[in-house]
Amino acid sequence: MSSPFDQMLIESDVEQLEQADLSLLETLDHVLNRGLVIAGEITISVADIDLIFVGLNILVSSVETANEVVRNRK
Amino acid sequence: MKLYVYCLAEKLGGLPSIHAAPVLGISGAQVDLLKVEDFALLVSEFDGDSAPSVTRDNALAHAAVVASVLNETTPLPFRFGTVVAEDQLRSYVTARREALKAKLDQVRGCVEMSVKIISGSDQADVPQLNEMDEQGPGARFLNEKRRQILGSERRSEEAKQVAAWLKEQVGTYVQQEEVSLSQTEKLMVAAAHLVAREQVAKYRDQLTMARKMRPELHFLVSGPWPPYTFSNIELEFKTRFGVS
Numbered sequence: 001m002s003s004p005f006d007q008m009l010i011e012s013d014v015e016q017l018e019q020a021d022l023s024l025l026e027t028l029d030h031v032l033n034r035g036l037v038i039a040g041e042i043t044i045s046v047a048d049i050d051l052i053f054v055g056l057n058i059l060v061s062s063v064e065t066a067n068e069v070v071r072n073r074k
Numbered sequence: 075m076k077l078y079v080y081c082l083a084e085k086l087g088g089l090p091s092i093h094a095a096p097v098l099g100i101s102g103a104q105v106d107l108l109k110v111e112d113f114a115l116l117v118s119e120f121d122g123d124s125a126p127s128v129t130r131d132n133a134l135a136h137a138a139v140v141a142s143v144l145n146e147t148t149p150l151p152f153r154f155g156t157v158v159a160e161d162q163l164r165s166y167v168t169a170r171r172e173a174l175k176a177k178l179d180q181v182r183g184c185v186e187m188s189v190k191i192i193s194g195s196d197q198a199d200v201p202q203l204n205e206m207d208e209q210g211p212g213a214r215f216l217n218e219k220r221r222q223i224l225g226s227e228r229r230s231e232e233a234k235q236v237a238a239w240l241k242e243q244v245g246t247y248v249q250q251e252e253v254s255l256s257q258t259e260k261l262m263v264a265a266a267h268l269v270a271r272e273q274v275a276k277y278r279d280q281l282t283m284a285r286k287m288r289p290e291l292h293f294l295v296s297g298p299w300p301p302y303t304f305s306n307i308e309l310e311f312k313t314r315f316g317v318s
Contacts, residue, residue: 024130026188026296027137032128034302035153036082038166 077163078103078120079156080139081149081300084178086114097142100126100135108160110167113174116143117163125155140300148181150174150305173307181305184249184268185298187277191236191263192292193229230255233262236291240265243284247277252303262291266303274298 078100089096089107099105103118116139126132133154140151158166167174209217233255240263241251250268257264269277274297285293 022294022296024134026294028128028133030188030299030302031133031136031140031151031154033153034305035151036156036305036307037153038079038156038158038163 076120076123076157076159077108077117078126079152079158079163080105080116080118080136081143081151082113082115082167082174082178083143083147083149084113084182086116086143086146089116097139098135099139100132102135105139108163110164111171113167115163115167116140116149120157123157125157128154144185144298144300148178148184149300150177150181151300151302152305170307177305177307180250181268181301183272184270184301185274186301186303187267187269187274187297188295188299189240189263189265189267189281190261190294191240191265192260192294193232193262194290194292226256229259229262236288237263237265239288240284243287244277244280247273247280250304268301268304269298271298 080099086107089105097105099116099118100120103120106117106119108115108117120126136154140149143149237253237255241248244267247269248267249270252266254264256262267277278295281293281295285291
């Protein structure tokens with residue numbers, strides 16, 4: 001698969017890295033480290049090894065639903 | 075069946091395509107448009123509960139789907155690996171409608187530019203004490219620690235100065251910025267700049283001139299990106315509701 005960023009400027013004077021490598025590294029930096037995260041957990045794996053675990057303790061629920069859950073537990 | 079989520083936008087005319095061919099998502103999956111409230115979300119149906127593996131193709135596919143709508147609008151990208159049930163996604167969007175709208179207002183008409191500045195100097199620049207050879211192992215250990223701390227402090231100070239210099243150079247064209255200093259020994263500054271689309275050419279020109287002023291530094295400049303760095307609304311949520 002070719003890079004989706006054919007029109008994207010990637011300029012670098014860092015030696016040893018090919019343009020394609022830089023493009024991929026920059027893409028990984030953006031898509032893996034940044035962006036919206038939905039409540040829940042994301043475990044990202046590379047070659048079956050869990051590398052990044054994002055755990056969020058954010059409750060997305062209406063107060064009424066939360067109360068109902070609590071009432072049902074009782 | 076769960077959904078893999080790529081991005082959220084205000085409205086989209088239709089499904090994204092590149093040269094009239096539909097853009098394919100993770101693992102070659104079809105990309106669908108899901109409308110929730112006033113928003114349009116790009117999603118794919120996804121088998122399984124856990125995030126897809128990070129492979130070159132998957133990462134590029136995620137990025138390609140998000141980038142495919144950048145000409146039409148500025149989306150809020152989701153982080154790679156976002157897999158949710160449709161009702162959970164609807165609940166998320168509905169519950170955070172106002173925060174998402176505010177975030178879309180912030181990034182409207184803008185793109186993200188990324189600048190990484192790498193130091194040309196070496197840690198070895200911090201002088202070693204001459205008398206180290208004559209010291210015992212404990213003193214040598216402490217001296218080495220001292221040398222490391224001095225080096226770290228020096229790098230940190232240099233990084234602050236370089237970040238301030240960068241801001242001075244391109245600040246006119248930057249609407250918002252996120253800067254990390256000294257993430258690694260060599261990486262002094264990693265800056266993400268939110269730039270209005272019509273200012274991108276001027277921003278690049280200014281950056282090109284600035285680079286010539288600092289030949290001792292190495293620059294890695296990339297963009298325009300969808301605003302990955304400026305999409306998260308976690309902070310607003312924490313501030314508003316006092317949770318983390």
